[in-house]
Amino acid sequence: MQAMKFSGTKDYVATEDLKVAVNAAVTLERPLLIKGEPGTGKTELAKQVAKGLGLEMIEWNIKSTTKAQQGLYEYDAVSRLRDSQLGEERVHDVKNYIRKGKLWQAFDTDKKIVLLIDEIDKADIEFPNDLLQELDKMEFYVYETGETIVARQRPIVIITSNNEKELPDAFLRRCFFHYIRFPDTDTLKMIVKVHHADIKESLLTTALTQFFELREQPGIKKKPSTSEVLDWLKLLLAEDLTPEDIKRDGPNALPKLHGALLKNEQDVHLFERIAFMARANR
Numbered sequence: 001m002q003a004m005k006f007s008g009t010k011d012y013v014a015t016e017d018l019k020v021a022v023n024a025a026v027t028l029e030r031p032l033l034i035k036g037e038p039g040t041g042k043t044e045l046a047k048q049v050a051k052g053l054g055l056e057m058i059e060w061n062i063k064s065t066t067k068a069q070q071g072l073y074e075y076d077a078v079s080r081l082r083d084s085q086l087g088e089e090r091v092h093d094v095k096n097y098i099r100k101g102k103l104w105q106a107f108d109t110d111k112k113i114v115l116l117i118d119e120i121d122k123a124d125i126e127f128p129n130d131l132l133q134e135l136d137k138m139e140f141y142v143y144e145t146g147e148t149i150v151a152r153q154r155p156i157v158i159i160t161s162n163n164e165k166e167l168p169d170a171f172l173r174r175c176f177f178h179y180i181r182f183p184d185t186d187t188l189k190m191i192v193k194v195h196h197a198d199i200k201e202s203l204l205t206t207a208l209t210q211f212f213e214l215r216e217q218p219g220i221k222k223k224p225s226t227s228e229v230l231d232w233l234k235l236l237l238a239e240d241l242t243p244e245d246i247k248r249d250g251p252n253a254l255p256k257l258h259g260a261l262l263k264n265e266q267d268v269h270l271f272e273r274i275a276f277m278a279r280a281n282r
Contacts, residue, residue: 004023004026004053004112004156005023005026006019006022006023006026006049006052006053007019007052008048008052009048009051009052010194011048011051011194012041012044012045012048012052012194013183013187013190013191013194014045014048015183015187017178018045018178018180021034021176021177021178022045022049022178024176025156025158025175025176026156028176029154030157030174030175030176031117031135031157031158031159031174031175031176032156032157032158032159032175032176032178033159033160033161033167033172033175033176033177033178034158034159034160034161034178034179034180035160035161035162035163035177035178035179035180036162036163036179036180036181036182037162037180037182037223037225038162038225039225039226039227039228040180040182040183040225040226041180041226041227042160042162042180043116043118043160045158045180046059046114046116046118046158046160047116049114049156049158050113050114053114053156055111055112055113055114055156056109056111056113056114057113057114057115057116058102058105058106058113058114058115058116058155059102059116059118060101060102060103060115060116060117060118061118061119062117062118062119062120062122062123062127063122063123064122064123064124066122066123066127067123067124067127067130068123068126068127068130068131068134069101069130070101071101071102071103071104071117071131071134072101072103072104072134072140072142072149073098073099073100073101073104073142074098074099074101075094075097075098075099075144076097076098076099077097079097080094080096080097094144094145095145097144098142098144098145102115102117103115103131103134103140104140104149106151106155107138107139107149107150107151107152107155108149108152109152109153110152110153111153112153112154112155112156113153113155113156114155114156114157114158115155115156115157115158116158116159116160117157117158117159117160118160119160119161119162120159120160120161120167121161121162121163121164121165121167122162122164125165125168128167128168128171129168129170129171131171132170132171132174135157135174136174138150138151138154139151159175182215182226183226185208185212188208188226188229189204189208191226191230192204192208192229192230192233195230195233195234196230196233196234196237199233199237202243203236203241203242203243203246204233205243206243206246206247207229207232207233207236207243207246208229210246210248210255211224211229211232211261213248214255214261214262217270217271217274219270220267220270221264221266221267222262222263222264222267224261224262224263228260228261228263229261231260232255232257232260232261235257235260236256236257239256239257241256254268254271254272254275258271
């Protein structure tokens with residue numbers, strides 16, 4: 001059987017090192033742990049890996065309240081008690097009160113799929129450790145029914161993290177790790193052209209020059225991301241602005257439609273102070 005190989009898709013610019021990481025994780029049958037700044041396309045990668053390999057995807061979005069057990073299954077004891085009080089026939093089969101989690105759904109399919117565990121660092125610090133055995137052995141035990149659920153096909157597991165918390169060493173040892181670096185100018189141009197194929201080169205060059213100046217400004221708290229520059233360019237195109245229209249100088253330090261790029265008041269005030277100082281020095 002020919003090995004699966006991810007080589008990117010027409011909708012997603014995957015760098016060579018990212019393609020190597022995906023294919024290494026697939027070959028090793030280990031979860032692929034993807035880290036990077038918010039907005040660098042970590043979640044989108046999983047969708048495009050599924051698309052590129054022609055597989056279905058199951059997505060498990062992690063929140064601060066998510067417990068590992070929810071990924072396996074949840075037993076609804078309250079509903080069973082209520083049904084027993086009402087004399088319901090279904091109460092005699094405990095399986096009626098077991099709700100399958102995302103891991104069980106992934107294990108239960110006959111076809112190979114992609115399982116995305118998105119933003120694992122949002123959960124409690126014990127969350128990754130609680131999934132070690134299940135992700136390693138690809139099986140788990142259901143106490144209420146006495147059955148062991150074993151994956152019919154080992155899914156391709158992609159786990160994303162925004163680096164908000166350190167992940168446990170035991171968990172990291174079981175993963176293939178890749179950090180998505182922020183794209184350089186040439187790569188970012190390729191990404192933009194996937195989304196805005198008709199953008200003029202002069203506008204794109206001027207806009208990206210401004211964008212990288214913003215990112216590199218000392219003191220900026222929240223650097224604008226890839227997704228934010230795409231939103232900004234969409235607005236510039238919708239307003240039919242020219243490179244001259246978006247030109248910045250000292251007194252006009254804030255870029256046009258800066259609300260797409262700067263997402264907190266401290267950063268807006270930073271650029272306002274720069275503009276004020278530029279005016280004072282004239």
